Amino acid sequence: MTNSLLNYFNLNAILNIYKIVLNPKLCLPTITINNFGELPIAHLKNNLGIKALVLDKDNCFAKPYENKIWPEYRDLWWGKLLKEFPPETSLLIVSNSAGTDGDHGYKQCDLLMKETGSVPVLKHSVKKPGCQQDILNYFINEKKICQNPSEIAIVGDRLFTDIFMANMMKSKSVWIKDGVIKSRSPIIKFEKLLYTWLKP
Template identity: 45%
Template sequence: MNISATVNVLRLFANPSLCLPHYTISTFDQIPIPLSLAFRKHGSEKGPDIRAVVLDKDNCFAIPKQNTVCPAYSAKFEELRKAYPGSRLLIVSNSAGTGSDPGYKEADLLERNTGVKVLRHTTKKPGCHAEIMDHFRNAPDTGVTDSSQVAIVGDRLFTDVLMANMMGSHGIWIKNGVVPDNGLLTRVERSLSGFLLRRGYHAPDPRSDFN
């Protein structure tokens, strides 16, 4: 059970915009690189200073419950690794690297298969944003000083996108994922998103809550 998601989703009653992404794509291979291109304002040639990227795993770049990059997305994954090398690219999963992963065996396997660091975190998304920022700020090669310099990529509005907005980062929503997902929670997320957009809501401007 994800207690963090259950508790934090209540924030949407006060501020429903927290579940809205700043940028939406259909599948992982549509991610623009550099990611700053996704967040350019109208008429601007340059986007914000995105120095680090957080990737969800399941149904983002991997088939759920598998710890390898889906072959269809391997080229895009390598492109991301080159654009955001070393500690600047981080996998944050609610399976691998959590208390649901005894001995972090899945996290170890995922790191070997992808060449990307997997965050070990005690709180599941969306509540692990402080642990994410600790990782980036403590790594000398990221240059991250502010959460607005981070982009979060994932397929869930109530975890990945909610977390991005809670921490003042940029959220990219992968709407369709690796495999079709027509579960109840997914249908609720999509229905709420459509309703809010029709009512004129939009994602909050990225800002830092950590300074």
Template identity: 40%
Template sequence: MNFNLSGFLNVFRLAAKPSLCLPHATVSTFGDLPSPLDRAFEVQGKKCNIKAVVLDKDDCFAYPDTNEVYPSYIERFQQLRKAYPGHRLLIVSNTAGAKSYDRDGRLAKELESATGISVLAHRVKKPGCKDEIMAHFKKHPETGVTHPSEIVVIGDRLMTDMMLANMMGSWGIWIKDGVKPLSQKSIFSKFEQRLGPMLIARGLHALDPSSPFE
């Protein structure tokens, strides 16, 4: 069973501040990500300096429970690798690399082999692993990341990926439709697809990442 204690505990935080789960930008699929990524926020008049990307896997760039990049997204995936080389592109999954689920790290190694991208080994699942993510970038100073506002989180889930982005002080891009048809998605994903637009209609919005230089 892939129980997410971090997600369960942070539901109470979300109840107090629903905007924590909202994205800064939304696209339908991974293939619709703008290039460069900064353009996703320009339409809102927001300026950012994205130096690194935290990338979800399941129903984001890959079909759930597989490691291969979904065929339609291969070109965009390679563009992202070129734009954010080396450790500037990091996969953070609640399956591969999550020590409570991937105890021996086998899934992480298989995913790294299939994608050529580093997979974060983390004790706390999303959305609570912000410290472990920042420790990764601190360990790799060549990325140039000195502050969470220089990171964008890309994923298909509001209450894990987008909540992680807001709690970390980063940018979030929501992959709303993903790979799986809506009829095959989990009850949680279906709920989030209604929740996001409802909260936005109420006038709520994602938290603005604050740069230390502002």
């Protein structure tokens, strides 16, 4: 299987579909925003008690399959995010492209760290939503910045991976509804329809 196919194929998400069918509300986010530029950093930290953030990459803070911060989000990234959530303890990029087995030699991973101010990128064989324990171990056992999962927030654009994973972890979540570019994916369109149906 080629690297591009490895990046696209997500067996773990497929295997978790039955959980979503049984309980669709596992896809409901704590907070919904239009794009990464609206990330409520102060609210997450001061009102929700968030001590650590997990950031998706593709169509979250970067264009899909690119490893640079989208220009419109650079001021937020460098001016606020890295100050409120220090990358050495409180930030972790968890992507289903960079840092996975499809990232040969972890070249994307290394480039992404360079471009983001040394924000760590999780190296994982099991894609989201199956890398929950890796994230918990990182923040609770390794960095010791959190004591329980509720102090972690997952930020991403996919209800069936990012938000589902956050709810399975008992963490908070921020769903990026539109992202950097508008997706034409039928799955993402279905996710948005599901959200419209489920939201309170």
